[in-house]
Amino acid sequence: MAGVRLRGLSVRYSNFLLEPMDLDIDLGERVALVGANGAGKSTTLKAVAGRLRDYEGRVEVGGGDIRPRLPGIRATIGFLPERPLGFGWMTIDQHLRFLSTFFPTWDRDYERELLARLELPGTSKVGTLSRGMSVKLSLVTAEAHRPPILILDEPTTAIDPVMRRELLKIIGDCAPTGGDRLVLFSSHILEDVEFIAERVVLMRRGRILEDVTTQELQERDPGAPLSQILVSALESDD
Amino acid sequence: MTSQAFWILVALEFRRSRRSLVRIGVFLLAVMVISLMVESPTSVLTFGLAVVGGALGMQIPVDALQDRLTGSLEVLTTLPVTPFTLAAARLTAVVLVAALGAVPMAAAGGIVGPAFLEDTGLIRIIMAAFLGAWTMLSAMSAVLLAVLLRFKVKPLVSYGAMVALGMLLGAGYLYDRLFGSPMRLIQAVMASDHTLAIAVGSALVGSAVVLTASFVLTRRGFEIYQPEPDAMDW
Numbered sequence: 088m089a090g091v092r093l094r095g096l097s098v099r100y101s102n103f104l105l106e107p108m109d110l111d112i113d114l115g116e117r118v119a120l121v122g123a124n125g126a127g128k129s130t131t132l133k134a135v136a137g138r139l140r141d142y143e144g145r146v147e148v149g150g151g152d153i154r155p156r157l158p159g160i161r162a163t164i165g166f167l168p169e170r171p172l173g174f175g176w177m178t179i180d181q182h183l184r185f186l187s188t189f190f191p192t193w194d195r196d197y198e199r200e201l202l203a204r205l206e207l208p209g210t211s212k213v214g215t216l217s218r219g220m221s222v223k224l225s226l227v228t229a230e231a232h233r234p235p236i237l238i239l240d241e242p243t244t245a246i247d248p249v250m251r252r253e254l255l256k257i258i259g260d261c262a263p264t265g266g267d268r269l270v271l272f273s274s275h276i277l278e279d280v281e282f283i284a285e286r287v288v289l290m291r292r293g294r295i296l297e298d299v300t301t302q303e304l305q306e307r308d309p310g311a312p313l314s315q316i317l318v319s320a321l322e323s324d325d
Numbered sequence: 326m327t328s329q330a331f332w333i334l335v336a337l338e339f340r341r342s343r344r345s346l347v348r349i350g351v352f353l354l355a356v357m358v359i360s361l362m363v364e365s366p367t368s369v370l371t372f373g374l375a376v377v378g379g380a381l382g383m384q385i386p387v388d389a390l391q392d393r394l395t396g397s398l399e400v401l402t403t404l405p406v407t408p409f410t411l412a413a414a415r416l417t418a419v420v421l422v423a424a425l426g427a428v429p430m431a432a433a434g435g436i437v438g439p440a441f442l443e444d445t446g447l448i449r450i451i452m453a454a455f456l457g458a459w460t461m462l463s464a465m466s467a468v469l470l471a472v473l474l475r476f477k478v479k480p481l482v483s484y485g486a487m488v489a490l491g492m493l494l495g496a497g498y499l500y501d502r503l504f505g506s507p508m509r510l511i512q513a514v515m516a517s518d519h520t521l522a523i524a525v526g527s528a529l530v531g532s533a534v535v536l537t538a539s540f541v542l543t544r545r546g547f548e549i550y551q552p553e554p555d556a557m558d559w
Contacts, residue, residue, distance in 0.1 A: 188330070
């Protein structure tokens, strides 16, 4: 299965324009979208995840345009949205059992392993979860069916530092470099980008500024932390 | 997979509404107890049964509105299932719950009906009340479901409910002025098999048209649903 290809992807809202964008991501890659609020990261991720209805251009996942393959193609894409989703009246276990029936590759043992690693109690009501717990649940729902394409929008938002490290490890384990899966994620926390990504797409005001490997970024200032180099790159003029 | 998904989605509608259904059941018990304690038990019980039936039959669209208000509708619209399956499952639940709501209404019809329809057998009255209530509740519930899903909720809640209620009351008032009590119409319809057959046929065709239109609207509602883009959620 091929990875993700964007060709001329463009989205227009009343107060925002994602300019036509080309991007190729192969299986086995871990790519971060980095940029300030309003850069277009979430819109790009939603388009790749098949969650956006109105856009121009072409989004290819697994070697073909996703439009004619919706909604079935969603079974091969795991998506952690910026705003976690769930039925508030269900418990975590009920919610996962409900979702599992729609994904043929859902792995119940793996689901339980993820719940344990993220310290999520299956009996808690989804509607009572804190923001951080909701994000963790969204990661389980995105990952438990082991999709080839894993899309994560701000996966470490509102997560405490200890759990954040565990969550980053899980993401790293999901898609080992050179494997048959890919991770595309966005984050404001540059240390997370440094921890997970080996390639960074810098975005500003709806367009791509740069698409570079973390190694290439590091070579710009070998002694400096990557997060500092990223800030410099984002602050630099076009 | 599609068939399994369909039944799981139907079950979801029942699970979401189960608490409301239990509450309505408790209300029904209260009505029955009160009717045993008052001087005119028939009128209290009949009124209570009609209210319970109506509330029960319309419960699915009322509870489904929660999905839109809390944003959890997106869970459904982002599943790997078609809007057709989502709409079909929800409307199936609507029709099944409307049948539940028609039971107390049929009981109410069985209590008051014989006084107006002296020449008609009790079973026939109850069956007619059940089918009439089921058809009416299914159609009304399906329309409510479709409208609440397809159109923006805020203006609907602000003005739509008032307009709908006003039109319903206005239509009731006009009907009463022009034709008198609805019981006269029912008596006329039940007077012969011929008029009854015409009435049943018309009701079935009418409700089929309403249900089809509601299905189309609901499917479209699922298809185009997008949460309002948050100002900072780009």
